[in-house]
Amino acid sequence: MNSALILYIIRRTIYAVVSLLFIITIVYLLIHAVAPSPLALAKVYAGPGHTSKSQLLAIIKEYDLNAPLPNQVLNYISNIFHGNLGFDPSFHRPEIDLIGRYLPRTLELVIPALLFSMLLGLYTGAFGASKRRKAGDQVVKGVYLVTWASPPFLVAIFLQVFFAYDLHLLPATGLVNPVLLTPKDVTGFPLLDALIAGDFTYFVSLIHHMILPVVAIGLLSFGIITRLTRASMLDTMESEYFKLGLMKGISRKRAVYTVALRNASIPIVTLLALTFGYAVAGAVVVEDIFSYHGMGWFIVYAITNLDYIAILGTTIIIAISIIIANLAADILYGVLDPRVKLE
Amino acid sequence: MINETNKIKNDSESKLIRKRRDRSNFLKLMSKDKTAIIGMVIVVAFLGWSAIQGLLEYLSGYTGYSYLSYILLPSNPFHTVLADRLLAPSSKTVWMWFGTNFEGESIFSRMLYAMPRDALVSVIVVFSAIAIGAILGIAAAYRGGWLETIIMRLTDSFLAIPALILVIAISIPLRATYSGVILGLSIVWWPTYTRFFRGQVLRVKNMDYVQAAKINNVKPRNFFIKYLFLNSIDPIIAYAALDFGNVILTYSTLAFLGIGLSVPIPELGAMASNGLQFLPADWWYSFFPGISILIIVIGFVLVGDRYQDLINNRIDY
Secondary structure, eight states: OOHHHHHHHHHHHHHHHHHHHHHHHHHHHHHHHHSOSHHHHHHHHHOSSOOOHHHHHHHHHHHTTTSOHHHHHHHHHHHHHTTOOOEETTTTEEHHHHHHHHHHHHHHHHHHHHHHHHHHHHHHHHHHHHTTTSHHHHHHHHHHHHHHHSOHHHHHHHHIIIIIIISOOSOSSOSSOTTSOOOOOSSSOHHHHHHHHTOHHHHHHHHHHHHHHHHHHHHHHSHHHHHHHHHHHHHHHTSHHHHHHHHHTOOHHHIIIIIIHHHHTTGGGGHHHHHHHHHHHHHHHHHHHTTOOSHHHHHHHHHHTTOHHHHHHHHHHHHHHHHHHHHHHHHHHHHHOGGGGGO | OHHHHHHHHHOHHHHHHHHHHOHHHHHHHHTTSHHHHHHHHHHHHHHHHHHHHHHHHHHHHHHOOGGGGGSSSSSOTTOOOGGGTTOOOOSSSGGGTTOBOTTSOBHHHHHHHHHHHHHHHHHHHHHHHHHHHHHHHHHHHHHOHHHHHHHHHHHHHHHHSOHHHHHHHHHTTTTTOHHHHHHHHHHHHSHHHHHHHHHHHHHHTTSHHHHHHHHTTOOHHHIIIIIIIHHHHHHHHHHHHHHHHHHHHHHHHHHHTTOSOOTTSOOHHHHHHHHGGGTTTSTHHHHHHHHHHHHHHHHHHHHHHHHHHHHTTOTTO
């Protein structure tokens, strides 16, 4: 760790915090643009259905909606950092508890999906580059264009119909086999909880239900990685050290998949955060189709019930997690590639 | 011809000038690639159909003469025949090609009826994004300083959240209507373009001809439009061609989730969503609307890809 790297990390962290504050302010102001008076805003907060005047006044008091706008924004931001995202009108529970329940489940989908799409993207990109302009390259291009251009629900529906309904290989919907007893909640992550409780059947059932959503999310987001890997591989394969490798007598396959791919994959790190964002957005639709009760399912539930507090809370939490992912990717890139610190 | 292509390959700047001067040459270059031809056919068919059908729908709403809105369709998309519900696709009559839905309405007719709305969303959102992005991006790059810092921080903040999530957050208080979704999409769609324009203007602004224009006191409006905007636009057009597809994808995903619908009017994403509950048996209900979105988006992607290759002189791929 030298001082340049530390400075770089500090600068990136400040950027991340600024982005976060900006995004919270923007989202908050946008609701105000739509509901200008405190009463109208209270109605948005209360959700659908009839709310009496005294209830609305209570909401105004609770969220301090009569205060001047800058105060409200500051109030809202400080509330977020105190873990207070409001009280959910349709679940009758604090928002942060609900998100605490659903977010880990979504992370259990998104993180494996991210790994899957990274591996798939790196491999297909390298394969395409090594078979440049031949049939293999065209096939890779065709496959990633189709998954890229396909609406997220189509991929999920296809997987569900084919693997679950037709072949009966995997369960079509749900988080886990509903017959099984839920192990004690320790970490919030069902997989870890099942492992801690030593409940092997529950663990396997979770994995079984995860496979199709993970594959769906992965397929939806790998195209961009393939594309960048291919371009970056083509550059690397022009380089002196790649040619040296070939001249040294290592096989072409080995030169492509070890020498070139390792060097070409550094820029891919910058895509991590972007792909994470894609994966989260994909999870919204995929969880809805597979009835997987995670964050995405929760958002769709909130949409159908016009539960605005839930949507606001989930948006903020997703923003925070993506900004953290961004920061992590930036730092990782700084560590891997010493040149970026100079910028 | 070959000679000319080679010359164009060699010199990208002169290629761009030549291309603007000579449309037919540009089309020839675009259609050298078979997939690009497929893409162009899809795009032209989609936009052409949307223009005609959209005009008819508008006229029928304007005159109150509802027959006009489905005069070109194989059947009335709102004609409910409960005896015909959930018929499998068959090639007997045109309206039965893609089967019928739970209300016994022809899915093919409803798909054709729904397309103009997707086209309208993508056109409005992409053009407004280019306009906002051009203003902010050129201002940021040309001015620099604190203005640039603020604009770019704001852009990065918007880019941090996936558009889908942000549009959901914005559209719900906008009552989740069709125009609310268009507004929501326009609010979140500009950041990519701002980045593009800033990058392009930073590259262009120190070139000799821009400096010469400055010295010669070219009128400010002329300077910004002719010298900065038009000289930055080429890679942005390529991205925009691709981006029409992205907007359609996001819009249909929103419709799938139930945002931005006006209930009786069909929408591709919403049709796919309605078909979910009939899934393994009555697959066509979700399948055909979904596939049609895929085909439309692929069309835009192929055109955008080819254009990008032409600009970057990567003609081979």
